[in-house]
Amino acid sequence: MSQYAMVIDLDRCVGCHACAVACRAEWKVPVEEGYRRNWVKRIGPVATPHGLSYTFYPGLCNHCDHPVCVDVCPVDPEERTFKSFKDGRTKKMTIKATYKEPFTGIVLIDKERCIGCGACVEACPYHARYLDETLDEPKADKCTFCFERISRGEVPACVKTCIGDARIFGDLSDPNSEVSKLVKAGARRLESKVVKIGPNVYWKGKKKDIHALMSAFAPMEKTWEEVKNGPDRLRRSLIKALV
Amino acid sequence: MKRRDFLKFSASTALALAALDMDKKGGFFKAATSYAKETGSLPGSLGAKEVPSVCEMCFWRCPIVGKVKGGRLVKIEGNPKSPANGTRVCARGNSGVQLVYDPDRLKYPLKRMGERGEGKWAKISWDEALDEVAHNMDKVRKKYGPHALAYFDHGASAEFTREIFKALGTENYSSEPAFFQCVGPVAIAYLNTMGFVVSGTRQYIDMANAKAILLVASHIGENVHVSHVREFIEGLSKGAKLVVVDPRFSAAANKADIYLPIRPGTDTALLLAWINYVIQHGLYEKEFVERNCIGFDKVRAAVKDYTLEWAAKICDLDVKDIEAAIKLLAENRPHVAVHPGRHSTWYGTGDVERHHALSILASIFGAVGQKGGIYFPTPVKKAHAHCAACSEEHEIEEPDVSLRDNFPFVEPLPGTPTGAIIEATLTGKPYPIRLWGINGVNIIQTIPDPYKTMEAIKKLDFIYCEEMLPGETAIWSDIVLPSATYLERYDALYAYDGLTPYLTVRQPVIDPPFEVKTPYWIAKELAKRLGLKCFTCENEREFIEEELKELGNSLEKLNQKGGLITIKPNPYRSPDKLEMPTESGKILLYVEDYEDEDLDPVPRFVPTPAPPKGYARLIYGRVPVHTFSRTMNNLWLHNEWPENHAWINDQVAKKIGIKDGDEIVLENQDGRRSNPVKAKVTPGIRPDCIYLPHGFGSKSKHLTKAYGKGASDQFLITKTVTDPFMGSTSKRTNFVRILKGEKALEIPELRPVPKEIPRFELKRA
Numbered sequence A: 001m002s003q004y005a006m007v008i009d010l011d012r013c014v015g016c017h018a019c020a021v022a023c024r025a026e027w028k029v030p031v032e033e034g035y036r037r038n039w040v041k042r043i044g045p046v047a048t049p050h051g052l053s054y055t056f057y058p059g060l061c062n063h064c065d066h067p068v069c070v071d072v073c074p075v076d077p078e079e080r081t082f083k084s085f086k087d088g089r090t091k092k093m094t095i096k097a098t099y100k101e102p103f104t105g106i107v108l109i110d111k112e113r114c115i116g117c118g119a120c121v122e123a124c125p126y127h128a129r130y131l132d133e134t135l136d137e138p139k140a141d142k143c144t145f146c147f148e149r150i151s152r153g154e155v156p157a158c159v160k161t162c163i164g165d166a167r168i169f170g171d172l173s174d175p176n177s178e179v180s181k182l183v184k185a186g187a188r189r190l191e192s193k194v195v196k197i198g199p200n201v202y203w204k205g206k207k208k209d210i211h212a213l214m215s216a217f218a219p220m221e222k223t224w225e226e227v228k229n230g231p232d233r234l235r236r237s238l239i240k241a242l243v
Numbered sequence B: 001m002k003r004r005d006f007l008k009f010s011a012s013t014a015l016a017l018a019a020l021d022m023d024k025k026g027g028f029f030k031a032a033t034s035y036a037k038e039t040g041s042l043p044g045s046l047g048a049k050e051v052p053s054v055c056e057m058c059f060w061r062c063p064i065v066g067k068v069k070g071g072r073l074v075k076i077e078g079n080p081k082s083p084a085n086g087t088r089v090c091a092r093g094n095s096g097v098q099l100v101y102d103p104d105r106l107k108y109p110l111k112r113m114g115e116r117g118e119g120k121w122a123k124i125s126w127d128e129a130l131d132e133v134a135h136n137m138d139k140v141r142k143k144y145g146p147h148a149l150a151y152f153d154h155g156a157s158a159e160f161t162r163e164i165f166k167a168l169g170t171e172n173y174s175s176e177p178a179f180f181q182c183v184g185p186v187a188i189a190y191l192n193t194m195g196f197v198v199s200g201t202r203q204y205i206d207m208a209n210a211k212a213i214l215l216v217a218s219h220i221g222e223n224v225h226v227s228h229v230r231e232f233i234e235g236l237s238k239g240a241k242l243v244v245v246d247p248r249f250s251a252a253a254n255k256a257d258i259y260l261p262i263r264p265g266t267d268t269a270l271l272l273a274w275i276n277y278v279i280q281h282g283l284y285e286k287e288f289v290e291r292n293c294i295g296f297d298k299v300r301a302a303v304k305d306y307t308l309e310w311a312a313k314i315c316d317l318d319v320k321d322i323e324a325a326i327k328l329l330a331e332n333r334p335h336v337a338v339h340p341g342r343h344s345t346w347y348g349t350g351d352v353e354r355h356h357a358l359s360i361l362a363s364i365f366g367a368v369g370q371k372g373g374i375y376f377p378t379p380v381k382k383a384h385a386h387c388a389a390c391s392e393e394h395e396i397e398e399p400d401v402s403l404r405d406n407f408p409f410v411e412p413l414p415g416t417p418t419g420a421i422i423e424a425t426l427t428g429k430p431y432p433i434r435l436w437g438i439n440g441v442n443i444i445q446t447i448p449d450p451y452k453t454m455e456a457i458k459k460l461d462f463i464y465c466e467e468m469l470p471g472e473t474a475i476w477s478d479i480v481l482p483s484a485t486y487l488e489r490y491d492a493l494y495a496y497d498g499l500t501p502y503l504t505v506r507q508p509v510i511d512p513p514f515e516v517k518t519p520y521w522i523a524k525e526l527a528k529r530l531g532l533k534c535f536t537c538e539n540e541r542e543f544i545e546e547e548l549k550e551l552g553n554s555l556e557k558l559n560q561k562g563g564l565i566t567i568k569p570n571p572y573r574s575p576d577k578l579e580m581p582t583e584s585g586k587i588l589l590y591v592e593d594y595e596d597e598d599l600d601p602v603p604r605f606v607p608t609p610a611p612p613k614g615y616a617r618l619i620y621g622r623v624p625v626h627t628f629s630r631t632m633n634n635l636w637l638h639n640e641w642p643e644n645h646a647w648i649n650d651q652v653a654k655k656i657g658i659k660d661g662d663e664i665v666l667e668n669q670d671g672r673r674s675n676p677v678k679a680k681v682t683p684g685i686r687p688d689c690i691y692l693p694h695g696f697g698s699k700s701k702h703l704t705k706a707y708g709k710g711a712s713d714q715f716l717i718t719k720t721v722t723d724p725f726m727g728s729t730s731k732r733t734n735f736v737r738i739l740k741g742e743k744a745l746e747i748p749e750l751r752p753v754p755k756e757i758p759r760f761e762l763k764r765a
């Protein structure tokens, strides 16, 4: 089983916002308050214990190991057969309207079944989702790691446009992938004691910049309610153990 | 003075167009996108028809592909064939889509109905509009002579009509604010020392292969030109050390090994002390200097009194830090990228000198023509179709008193200082200027003292513009000609002569909408009406084909190769055979021509006045998602960065009771006030300056997104000093204090000014 992941190298990032705009273009994300799949936030210049920092938070959905957004989805589970785009293997799984795709670990939304209740939007501690109310029937939306593109041999739109080559995308289950190496070398994810749901986006950079990023954007509050019934008891108990 | 024949250089030894494929294998997966044809209904931009073209969201002109689905432009990506940017474009490049579909776009020719500046128009036909422009040009020329016509231009759209103004015989035909308000001083400095424009549109500085990089106030990263940024990042990722000198802690400063928060206006003091230190400590490349430089001894003598201790006091820096910085740079010679800088119209006096000093530092490090230093452009063979301009030779007869007369070093460059044109328009002296044509430039938000510019416009018999959006230029014009965007037209071949040279072409990705026309069509129609033999081709495509034919190519062949061919770079030279494109073939550290004009042949430090008590110096710069004042109305870019913030030092803010996010107004030394703007309180700026990103605070109601958002730096720049070399106008010679509510807050002086630096004196009413 693969787990796709992204490492963002803040030493190579110049904060140009190309990634955020390319994503909006690729997926026709409407321009409305809070509507985005991919964003760049600026941090500082601010004092840190390691010196002055002026850095960026290029962010997107973390495709978490324990996606609380999936847990809170109230849509009735339904069985679905998934097929790996790499080797054609299939797997059956019961899913709600939002789910973690079994072959890539990418968290996706089934737009046909999404009822637009916004529970997942509320639950995500990273504010990675938005509810698209410009549609006749509102639907949740967020980053898909460009599943539609990578399954057709392309790279994610943000990776393709990144002018500093700061965004490294790959498979964490492959120990030789660049992402695996960078994670082993100490790339960090946005977590706190309270919020530890196994995000799969990592940042690397100077100590001062990582410090500034963590202080400004590591989620400190639990934004979701535990859910009693669901298909994935094991994972939920895991989350409970963590929080 | 002798004319510097820098043009000779670019036209020298033409390289055959070797179609070397230098594609980088950058992809994570192999791309599966089809080329040229649209395929089925795939998600996102997949399966779109891809048309190779050239970006013009800024003048860097990255090669792109426009992706079209169902006749609609859906996305723009970098041209994968491009050795400079590959598939990458910046946020602005990505947002070209929203320039095309901006609902505020100019759609039809317009005629002014209300007062100039009011923005009230009536729709008219192309014939009426062109007749009126041609009639007025002819009338003014006949009545007042050719020099009564002035043309302000910028970018690719402006080039055809420029030929018409030239053909009509005015000396005021290329009054590029890009030159006189931006790169003028740096261009002149390097032209006179090294014989070519090391920094003009391009910067020929090999950061990608440098072992150390020096940036003096260049905020690369906030100032985004894709290949330039990529070379900077490549150099750093390969371990280059970085020294950044800037009163503000910029995105580039954040990446520095040594950051020097210098007192504004004292950069030359630091550079001269560094040059002296390098010479005194023998940290220069002796052989290189002996072989390739003229005037070393004169430089040595001229800088001998500039010590690091003195510089530390003048520049308000720690002497240990400036010594560590120069050692770090010197250790890595000759592979040191002493960045020449770009925007350099800072203080009026001393601007050329500052860049002259930078060129001396680079030269004594031997960092010219070597890996990591200043490099040579690779000549790219060009062709000139007869119908891309006017076919007859037109002599421009200089007037008895020329607006260029006072500026001895403006000569090698076309154009008249914008400041001089505005002054002449206002006063009628030395000759009247009665008509302005404007193309691709926002004259109100780009030229200092917009109040004066507006007064000058009121004096004109006629003013027209060619524009895409109804910004300030349009609302001040009598006739507005709506122009096609770069995505809707052919216009020229583009050669890049930097580290990754290539030849490509701009071609339409989609058709021009509404009644908009291409710049070539407009110029052709105007020429016809003026009885000029210009632009005799049917259209742009015809002359592009003609030029390509001369190069043994064609549009079809070029497009089969993805719209671009790469050329083998030739940036370096042996230090034994540098052969600079100067008369002597050497670098002139000491510029005799300057002496002939009573200017300093070796830079000298002349302080610029410090802020008056209670004020801070206004400094400005770029944000990465906007180009000048041109893109603020773009839906996507506006969404990323709708307004600017005024950066205020945290200690100053605390003393005067300003909190981060407070709404304030800035008031300058002449009592001019800004729009309300939010304060950004940060330790990342010196207490003696306030920083305002450029281009915001639009005054045109027709730009429905940008209008009134943020504050305009230009409207606070009312005091200028004119450069004596080529007549550029300074922009960092203005001072502001803060108004909160109606209360004026005096800026406390936290960094005392030494007595060597005079203080600006306020004119109190």
Ligand code: SF4
Pocket: A060, A061, A062, A063, A064, A067, A068, A069, A070, A107, A123, A124, A125, A126, A127, A128, A129, A142
């Ligand atoms: S980041 Fe938020 S939306 Fe994305 S998987 Fe994690 S919890 Fe869900």
Ligand code: SF4
Pocket: A008, A012, A013, A014, A015, A016, A017, A018, A019, A020, A040, A058, A161, A162, A163, A164, A165, A166, A167
């Ligand atoms: S495109 Fe790359 S360099 Fe630009 S902001 Fe995004 S991650 Fe940073």
Ligand code: SF4
Pocket: B055, B056, B057, B058, B059, B060, B061, B062, B088, B089, B090, B091, B092, B093, B094, B224, B225, B226
């Ligand atoms: S730097 Fe950006 S805006 Fe300028 S030409 Fe390149 S992609 Fe276009």
